[in-house]
Amino acid sequence: MTQYRAWRIAAFAVTLLVLVAVVAGVVAAAAALTY
Amino acid sequence: MEILIIAGCLALVAVGLPSAAIAYVAARQAWRCVRLYLTTLAAALGIPDPSTAALVQSRDRSAPGQEPAFEHYLRRQAWLELSAVRTTALATGRAEFRREWNRVQDRRLGEPWRFPAAPRRLVLRAGLVPGTAVAVILLAVTCVAQAAVGVVLILLGLVMIGALRAVEAAIMRGRRITAHCPTCFRPVSYPSYRCPGCRARHQRISPGFYGLLHRRCGCGRMSLPVPLLLGSHRMAAHCADPGCGVRLPAKAGAIPEVVLPVLGGPRAGRTRLVTALVLTLRDSTEKSALALTPADQVTAARVADLAEDVAGGASTLPTPAEPARAYSFYLTGPARRRRLLHVLDTGGTVSLDDHTDPRRYLRLADTFLFVIDPLAIGPVWAALGPERQAELSARRGSRPPKDEFDAVTQKSQELGASLRTSRLAAVVAKADLLAGTDLDGVPGDDETIERWLEDMGQDHLTRCMRHLFGEVRFFTAAATAGGDSAAETLQSLARWLLAEPDWGRRTASSRR
Numbered sequence: 001m002t003q004y005r006a007w008r009i010a011a012f013a014v015t016l017l018v019l020v021a022v023v024a025g026v027v028a029a030a031a032a033l034t035y
Numbered sequence: 036m037e038i039l040i041i042a043g044c045l046a047l048v049a050v051g052l053p054s055a056a057i058a059y060v061a062a063r064q065a066w067r068c069v070r071l072y073l074t075t076l077a078a079a080l081g082i083p084d085p086s087t088a089a090l091v092q093s094r095d096r097s098a099p100g101q102e103p104a105f106e107h108y109l110r111r112q113a114w115l116e117l118s119a120v121r122t123t124a125l126a127t128g129r130a131e132f133r134r135e136w137n138r139v140q141d142r143r144l145g146e147p148w149r150f151p152a153a154p155r156r157l158v159l160r161a162g163l164v165p166g167t168a169v170a171v172i173l174l175a176v177t178c179v180a181q182a183a184v185g186v187v188l189i190l191l192g193l194v195m196i197g198a199l200r201a202v203e204a205a206i207m208r209g210r211r212i213t214a215h216c217p218t219c220f221r222p223v224s225y226p227s228y229r230c231p232g233c234r235a236r237h238q239r240i241s242p243g244f245y246g247l248l249h250r251r252c253g254c255g256r257m258s259l260p261v262p263l264l265l266g267s268h269r270m271a272a273h274c275a276d277p278g279c280g281v282r283l284p285a286k287a288g289a290i291p292e293v294v295l296p297v298l299g300g301p302r303a304g305r306t307r308l309v310t311a312l313v314l315t316l317r318d319s320t321e322k323s324a325l326a327l328t329p330a331d332q333v334t335a336a337r338v339a340d341l342a343e344d345v346a347g348g349a350s351t352l353p354t355p356a357e358p359a360r361a362y363s364f365y366l367t368g369p370a371r372r373r374r375l376l377h378v379l380d381t382g383g384t385v386s387l388d389d390h391t392d393p394r395r396y397l398r399l400a401d402t403f404l405f406v407i408d409p410l411a412i413g414p415v416w417a418a419l420g421p422e423r424q425a426e427l428s429a430r431r432g433s434r435p436p437k438d439e440f441d442a443v444t445q446k447s448q449e450l451g452a453s454l455r456t457s458r459l460a461a462v463v464a465k466a467d468l469l470a471g472t473d474l475d476g477v478p479g480d481d482e483t484i485e486r487w488l489e490d491m492g493q494d495h496l497t498r499c500m501r502h503l504f505g506e507v508r509f510f511t512a513a514a515t516a517g518g519d520s521a522a523e524t525l526q527s528l529a530r531w532l533l534a535e536p537d538w539g540r541r542t543a544s545s546r547r
Contacts, residue, residue: 003255007108008080008088011181015076018180019069022173
């Protein structure tokens with residue numbers, strides 16, 4: 001079923017980006033607190 | 036001193052090793068949770084295999100009030116899928132957590148731990164809890180961010196919908212484009228279209244919940260362009276009114292529209308005049324002339340049928356009183372600008388039938404054509420000899436032109452037509468039939484035709500016309516086709532009827 005295919009791939013990509021951004025944010029915050 | 040160093044090393048090992056193990060378990064648990072969410076999400080979204088995605092919306096889109104198209108992804112499907120992913124990932128994650136929590140009790144699953152069971156359990160559980168907590172927080176933030184992105188996209192979509200509709204309306208207004216059904220004459224702001232693949236009828240194709248620029252039919256095969264300006268007019272359009280639904284001419288709603296009602300009593304000669312007018316314009320070879328081509332098959336077939344009768348001098352069949360489809364033509368002027376012309380032959384009973392709502396076209400027109408039957412004028416008829424009367428009695432209208440005119444104008448005003456801003460072409464038909472009689476022939480000039488009508492006792496008719504309409508012009512037309520002078524007369528009539536109205540009048544008419 002190819003219905004919504006592009007939107008679904010975009011949704012998955014956005015989720016990955018958000019996750020990476022959140023992890024990067026947490027790491028950056030931890031680093032800032034540590035130093 | 037050595038003892039102290041050894042004790043310190045032992046303490047470091049005693050604290051450091053379990054801490055490292057706990058950190059490892061926590062990181063592993065966090066990664067497992069994230070991986071579980073991502074794999075569940077990927078499966079629900081059909082990545083990489085589209086067959087794993089669930090199609091929540093039914094292919095059968097025939098429920099009342101529902102368009103036979105898939106809704107936009109952000110309208111419902113995205114939220115259903117995210118909700119399903121959360122539920123599935125939560126249930127699976129809870130089961131995995133429980134299994135890990137009790138894992139050390141199973142002696143067969145001791146690896147890779149080398150500690151005794153109790154410390155092992157302590158380390159494992161101490162790592163599971165913070166790892167899970169970190170993952171839950173991370174995924175909760177991710178879900179909130181997903182929802183926020185979705186909401187932002189929906190808001191952007193709503194803005195886009197409004198903007199697209201506004202731009203489309205502005206362009207159509209700027210180009211003076213309107214669309215009306217040629218049968219029921221209701222305004223068709225958004226025609227309905229049939230899917231070329233499955234013939235499903237899409238009632239209202241406009242930017243909205245089913246798509247901004249395109250929508251996908253429920254059959255899944257066809258992607259239909261949404262705004263008219265993107266090419267919807269290239270598909271077969273139908274009247275959006277469920278009670279009508281007739282096919283509209285191609286390009287309806289994409290080019291400006293002109294409505295020309297042809298009014299007059301039964302047997303006044305309306306159909307013959309319209310046919311002669313159409314044939315003259317169609318066959319004209321003048322470069323500066325207006326050119327007409329049928330806009331749909333119905334018009335082409337009707338004109339072809341009528342052309343034979345008119346060319347052969349035979350009587351045309353009476354136009355039925357029931358609502359009829361307009362003759363629709365593409366009208367190309369000298370500047371190559373195309374317009375869609377709807378010519379309404381009113382069936383001769385517009386004044387008598389108060390129940391046919393298609394008469395609403397009277398409100399739309401800003402130019403009217405009224406056909407005067409000279410044979411229905413008492414003094415004219417009386418001036419004919421008995422033989423001529425017997426010959427022409429079958430072609431004589433039953434009511435005087437003034438009665439027909441009063442009924443038509445009264446009906447128009449009841450419907451809200453503003454005649455003061457409209458133009459009227461009054462055409463004395465069958466002028467050639469009066470040649471050779473005791474009467475002076477009907478003159479060919481506007482003022483002299485009016486004077487001739489007044490001489491024939493129709494001064495009350497001409498006064499009424501001048502009083503009611505903003506602009507009136509008189510013409511003559513022959514009952515039989517042929518001849519250069521007849522063609523020239525019809526050309527001048529067509530030029531006057533189909534001239535581009537000025538802005539003031541058009542704006543006034545569009546307000547009606």
